[in-house]
Amino acid sequence: MSVTDAERTALRRAFELARRGPRGLNPQVGAVLLSPSGDVLAEGWHRGAGTAHAEVDALSKLSPGSARGATAVVTLEPCNHTGRTGPCALALIEAGIARVVFAVADPGDASSGGADRLRAAGVDVAAGVLADECEDLLRSWLTVQRLGRPHVTVKWAQSLDGRAAASDGTSQWITGPDARADVHERRAAADAIVAGTGTVLADDPALTARRPDGSLYDDQPRPVIVGTRAVPQEARLRRHPRPFMQDEGEDLPDLLDRLRELGTHRVFVEGGPTLAGSFLRAGLVDELLVYLAPTLIGGDRLAVGDLGITTIRDQRRLDIAAVHRLGDDILVIAHPKETP
Incomplete structure (x- = not known):
């Protein structure tokens, strides 16, 4: 050619x-x-x-x-x-x-x-x-055209030793302002943002897409909460510009199907290690955004939950698409090599 x-x-x-x-x-x-x-x-x-x-x-x-x-x-x-x-x-x-x-x-x-x-x-x-x-x-x-489901991006922030929180559960903030601004810009480009009830109860996130000055982007992702526990009436999530949707999370492919029926093409998952692990274990992740902060935390609060891997030959290999410096932090963008 x-x-x-x-x-x-x-x-x-x-x-x-x-x-x-x-x-x-x-x-x-x-x-x-x-x-x-x-x-x-x-x-x-x-x-x-x-x-x-x-x-x-x-x-x-x-x-x-x-x-x-x-x-x-x-x-x-x-x-x-x-x-x-x-x-x-x-x-x-x-x-x-x-x-x-x-x-x-x-x-x-x-x-x-x-x-x-x-x-x-x-x-x-x-x-x-x-x-x-x-x-x-x-x-x-x-x-969407090839797989019949929304494109799924899973994001997390971690210390260099792979921790997403301190032993007492606190996690704000591991990364700096440049990395957080990048996350919010990517949220604004998504149709839905998915978090687990554990994250909602522990961190009380707003799940909005905000500019560095705190103002809201014009386009806001639909909040989707996965888990059976109730969202408190006083949760910041209830003041989101768009009403949130809650799903028990027992069937992630079904959740994605329902989101597609609502016109969702881009799903942004940042709801904690258990939820990230669930999407990865189910082979439903198209892109990973991993924000690495130059810090050490230690302890058992890992950034990703159980992937069902018991031997090294079953490890999930990734293609590194890009690496960006964001202030003191590093963003690694990766795609799974294959769907299990």
């Missing part, structure tokens, strides 16, 4: 455009149209459900016929179905596009097949270009 430097540059620009679109039930998609000589003709991105898809948005900025012979560079395979809008693959064919370059194939049962339709119409197609970068952009949406 031969791809030009201009096409790679255009695809990275399409990633930037895609991020302008809202995160939600639809994927963030960007598109750049190039002339045969590699010059940018037009750009577009998807602005949300019911609006023009990225390819059509870009085409709309050109006069009729001026896209003939051009190359469309798109983050996601052009769709092949009619929903609120028509198929993007057909729109590209009718516009006279000669070549399409995209990063990630559309995994949807109804929307996939755009590449085949383009090739059948004589359009040159290059697929899988910079796929890893696009997978990161579309990670939560792709999880």
Whole structure:
């Protein structure tokens, strides 16, 4: 598969455009149209459900016929179905596009097949270009499409010796302000935040997404509490901008199914070592955020609960996706190598 430097540059620009679109039930998609000589003709991105898809948005900025012979560079395979809008693959064919370059194939049962339709119409197609970068952009949406459940991120903060709290149960604060600000920004990008009743009773968390000045982000995750113990009437959680949902936690896949039915694509779990261990043991974790503080605590308050591992050959291997310095702390972002 031969791809030009201009096409790679255009695809990275399409990633930037895609991020302008809202995160939600639809994927963030960007598109750049190039002339045969590699010059940018037009750009577009998807602005949300019911609006023009990225390819059509870009085409709309050109006069009729001026896209003939051009190359469309798109983050996601052009769709092949009619929903609120028509198929993007057909729109590209009718516009006279000669070549399409995209990063990630559309995994949807109804929307996939755009590449085949383009090739059948004589359009040159290059697929899988910079796929890893696009997978990161579309990670939560792709999880829903491929696995049929929300994308699950598990977060915890720990000392360098792996403790999440002191022996008396106190845990605020292990990490510094930069790390905590990063957590709140990530909370704001989630649809639901999940905590166990043990954490609610011990720490009385607000489970809101807050800016460093204490103000609330406009987007707040839905609080979800796992466990059978009652949430006290005076708990800060009861003043959350969104009403909380409580689940007994006996069937985590069922909980995720119900959250998806509510339109949840991104679940943020930070509810203590027992809950983190339960999600990991069930093979329901797509991403780990581990905040490491340069401190030692000792004792038995481990950051993660029992994973059901009794021998080293059963250890859960991880791929390290990124390591960031946040003030004095370090954030490690990792993905499980395989689902047990």
